[in-house]
Amino acid sequence: MALAGRVDLGERRQAALDLLTQYIRIVDDPRRIEEWPALFSDDAEYIVITRENHERNLPIAVIRDDSKDRIADRVTIIREFWGAGGRAADRHYNDAWPRHVVGPVWVEFSESGDALVGANFAVYQSVQVDVAPRLLAVGEYKDVVEFSGATATYKAKKVILDTSVLQDVFVYPL
Amino acid sequence: MPINASRPGGTNSKARPSASRARRPVAPDGLRRIRWPQEDNKIPREIFTDPDLFRIEMDSVFTGPVWVLVGHESEIPQPGDFKTLSIGAIPVIVIRGANGRVGVLVNACAHRGTRLVEGPSGNVLRGGFRCIYHMWTYDTEGRLIAVSLPDDFPAEFRKEDYGLPRARVETYKGAIFATLNDAAPPLLDYLAELTGGLDRVLGDGALRFLGSIKVIFRANWKLYVENIYDGYHVTALHTGFQVVRLRSHGGERLVPNYERNGHLWGRSKSTPVNELTPALRDMSLFDTRTKPTTDHNMMVVFPSGVVTDYFDTIQLRYVIPLDLDRTQIEFAFFGRTTDTDEALWHRVRQGPEVLGPAGAITLEDAAALERVQLSATARGENVVLKGTAKRFPPYRHVDEAPIRHFYHAYRRLLGFPAPDTQKADGR
Incomplete structure (x- = not known):
């Protein structure tokens, strides 16, 4: 592959894995959600869709943040609309603590040098009212990571949910 | 009155297999245990926690003479x-x-x-x-x-x-209704004046299905449905509306044909998007592009159907009780067959982002209803106050008084004693 001569795929692979780790650390920490949009490219999209709709080519997604503006808006919705996890301490609607368990992760490269990153995930959600954590979602990431120098960002992050019924509403990105 | 709703009856048709049941709602211990106050603005919390009642509801309500x-x-x-x-x-x-x-x-x-x-x-x-x-x-x-x-x-x-x-x-403008009870009146009689609202949302019935999202709310099905009747919570709970300063200008909550069934038709007119506080970079969530005005309809077809055209989001909801404290809500989204690609895409982008499980003004309902469910074991009564000075619809859009009519219809179906509608305590 001609690409291999210009870039170090091993480095890119590691950068893509580091980006995923960084992503999980941020979405699992309600105090850090402001850092979430910076993980995405300027023309990125973040989509959460059920396998049912994905496979039937139905466009309705659970979340369709198809621009950087909407990705940034999600933080405003979490903080200002829902008053979750931060400044608006008097308006906690869902005082939930998410926990992602991710793996295995697989990485391929497109002709253009983007990394195509896939991973299995389960997300648990611990809420104040329950003693037991709730299994919130199980599914697969289908991500496209692009590189600018040494920096990796998500060009697309697609979260495909295995069940057509969500087990709970959720606040923080999956 | 074509049907005595307190006596679901009918006979099994021999001509075709039928799931109808000729059964009067019995009043076993599950019903007798529940002390329903005379005032119709009080709701005993036991109805959200009693397992016997839940089983009786599955028969008396969902296979009762309803569509x-x-x-x-x-x-x-x-x-x-x-x-x-x-x-x-x-x-x-x-x-x-x-x-x-x-x-x-x-x-x-x-x-x-x-x-x-x-x-x-x-x-x-x-x-x-x-x-x-x-x-x-x-x-x-x-x-x-x-x-x-x-x-x-x-x-x-x-x-x-x-x-x-x-x-x-039977279908109405493409919406499919089913009943498992031969005593249900013809659909048009059942819907009655609610057809006025359904016409606005369903148009001539030529819709295009865009997909649905299903989610489990951790609350009794009645808490989910009564929430739609409640105009009082809208500004209190849905903080997003406050953040962008979206208000309802006028509007009303109708309970069409309230003496016979408990449908709801809420109508409101909201602040146009260009007058809102632009708290989001992409304000298309709150934009109304496919209608001449910002009038919205939010309807309940008793007992468990929801129909709305909030902003540009055409949505039907199917409410499915799973257990006493778990209810599956399916949010089904639609466009019109006459939509331009641009209009259709706007609906796709807007619908779930506002009125879906991860929607800007939906999550709070789930959180609030779960909390009501959690403390329903406290016994006592939930009380309905705002707007109850009026005995009959129409109510103001911000009133919770229509909730009473949902429970009137519910009590009739279950054979609970009728409330004294002259009494509304608590003022």
Whole structure:
């Protein structure tokens, strides 16, 4: 592959894995959600869709943040609309603590040098009212990571949910 | 009055398999235990926690003389297309038959009761429904067309006697309604003046299905439904509306034909998007582009159907009680067949982002209802106050008073004593 001569795929692979780790650390920490949009490219999209709709080519997604503006808006919705996890301490609607368990992760490269990153995930959600954590979602990431120098960002992050019924509403990105 | 709603009755039709039941709501211990106050603005919390009552509701409400909203024709456009859901506790298949007509079949093999189809949707035009257990096969009308190895069956066995029970089905502007009770009046009588609101949302019925999202709310089904009647919580709970300074300008909450059924028709006019505080970079969530004004309708077809055209989001909701404290809500989204690509895409981007499980003004309902459910074991009564100075609709858009009419209809179906509508305590 001609690409291999210009870039170090091993480095890119590691950068893509580091980006995923960084992503999980941020979405699992309600105090850090402001850092979430910076993980995405300027023309990125973040989509959460059920396998049912994905496979039937139905466009309705659970979340369709198809621009950087909407990705940034999600933080405003979490903080200002829902008053979750931060400044608006008097308006906690869902005082939930998410926990992602991710793996295995697989990485391929497109002709253009983007990394195509896939991973299995389960997300648990611990809420104040329950003693037991709730299994919130199980599914697969289908991500496209692009590189600018040494920096990796998500060009697309697609979260495909295995069940057509969500087990709970959720606040923080999956 | 064509039907005495407190006495669901009717006889089983011999001409076709029927799931109807000729049963008066019994008043076993589960009902007697519940002390319902004379005032109609008080709701005993036991109705959200009593397991006996839940079982009785599945019969008296969901297989009572009501019409349950189960879908829209555009969800199953081709012959053989089907989707599954439940009417109360009864699993059903909503299917477009080979002849093009919509039917609703009970999703249980007539032989040993096996679930015939597991998935949420599909097409069975070619093979029909074949039970995995003993390979009994039904066509799209629910007729038993094949059984495996029928030798040694009793001589009187006839396939005609083992069709799938069928619900009565009627459609209104493409919306599919089903009833499992022969005593249900014709659909148009049941909907009554609510058709005025349905017309606005459904138009001529030419919708295009965009997909649905289902989610489990951890609350009793009645808490989910009464929340739609409640205009009081809207500004208090949905902080997003405050952040962008979206208000309802006028509007009203109607309870069409309230003496006979408990439908709701909420109408409101919201602040146009260009007058809102631009708290989001992309304010299309709150934009109304496909209608001449920012008038919205939010309706409940008693007992469990929701129909709305909030902003540009055309949505039907199907409310499915799973257990006392768990309710599945399916949010089904639609466009119009006349939409431009741009309008359709706007609906796709807006709908779930506002009125879906991850929607900017939906999550809070789930959180609030879960908290009501959690403390319902505290006994005592929930009370309805705002707007109750008026005895009859129309109410103001910000009133919670319409909740009373939901429970009037509910109490009639279950055979609870009627409230004293002259008394509303607590003021």
